[in-house]
Amino acid sequence: MAILRGTCMFGQSGGPSSVINSSAAGVFIEALEQDCITEVYGAAHGIRGILNEEFFDISKEDIKELMLLKNTPSSALGSVRYKLKDYKVDDTDYKRLLEVFKKYDVRYFFYNGGNDSMDTCNKISKFMAGSGYDCNVIGVPKTIDNDLFGTDHTPGFASAAKYVATTTMEVKLDAGVYDSPMVTVLEVMGRNAGWLTAATKLACHKGLGPELIYLPETAFSIDKFVADVKNVMDNNAGKCLIAVSEGIKSDKGEYIAELFADNLTKDSFGHSQLGGVGQALANLCKETFGCKTRAIEFSLMQRCGAHLASTVDVEEAFIAGRESVKVACAGGTDKMVVFERTYDANGKYVCKFNAMPLELAANTEKTVPAEWIINDGTQISDEFVAYALPLIQGDCKAPLEDGLPRFAKLKKIFVPKK
Secondary structure, eight states: OOOOOEEEEEEEOSSOOSSHHHHHHHHHHHHHHOTTEEEEEEETTHHHHHHTTOEEEGGGSOHHHHHHGGGOOSOTTOOOOOOOOOTTTOOHHHHHHHHHHHHTTEEEEEEEESHHHHHHHHHHHHHHHHTTOOOEEEEEEOOTTOOBTTSSOOTTHHHHHHHHHHHHHHHHHHHTSSSSOEEEEEEEOOSSOOHHHHTHHHHHHTTOOOSEEEOTTSOOOHHHHHHHHHHHHHTTTTEEEEEEETTOBOTTSOBHHHHSSSOOOBOTTSOBOOOOHHHHHHHHHHHHHOOEEEEEEOTTHHHHOGGGOOHHHHHHHHHHHHHHHHHHHTTOOSEEEEEEEEEOTTSOEEEEEEEEEHHHHTTOBOOOOGGGEETTTTEEOHHHHHHHGGGGOSOOOOOEETTEEOOOOOOOOBOOOO
């Protein structure tokens, strides 16, 4: 598609992360510098904000505050989980989006999110092209789950992995202080891909990790789990630290969380709202072994813990935002920016940025390689450590005021409705 002149619209979608706003900062800073972009808008709550004509004028924000977004967690513009239907079945939302795009001369659209968000982005791109409306559409990757296809890793994963690994080390030290048996179960996010739970292996790399790690990529057996825990306790003075993905499943494909819950609610994309499997397994251990147990659900903290953000992650997320704008302003569309892992002459990790077709990323999950899951599905290999260590380097925090982080404070001035 040709180089266009008009408004830039940016939206955030799906689960937040500690660096999603760093990508937003990258998009905003780069867009404000591009001559072909006349206005820079940020949608309130993603697609829903565009449908409702609720978006902010980013040109009214102070550059200092936009830069502070790099170290501000969560989604500054507000997020959403809104599933667009196939436009061949129901094009109501698409016609409304086209109406809004035309009204505000939106020629550049950027959507920041994970698998479902890339699906949304891809659908919009295809509809706009089929309608004959020129708009360059680019997906900006984001997900702590690290499960987007086609990219070596995703913004948000490294910082979440660093949080998971660090907290695991701290729990390991705390859980081992008493001279009585104790089983501790850590529940980590991960529906179908266990990248974050695998990050507890980084704690093992420092001698303070779990004896048992279970990912959703491998079928989970409750009977085998009980036997695994007993074996560790028998050989470890009654102590056992376990890490489990919230999405572990039986050999029949049933979420283990569902086996212990009457009915799990589902989101707008049809995904079960997982959680509680750690507590269920801790209760099982207490009933089986009669020992003290603890269940620790990392929950929201693993994705919003910006105080443990990786410098590599923050900077790559920022560059991903800038690169997305550059691709679009050079005429690219229907693409997602991806990370390519390379190494310099000294063997040091270097990230290169490319772009691939959106449809390749939409609804395609990248799981942990089977060969990295070892010891009969209870541990992770050192290959994962080599993969993840370069990504968690550096300490990148918000500046402090009165000993507390100074996060971005956006004015959020709405664009007047036309």
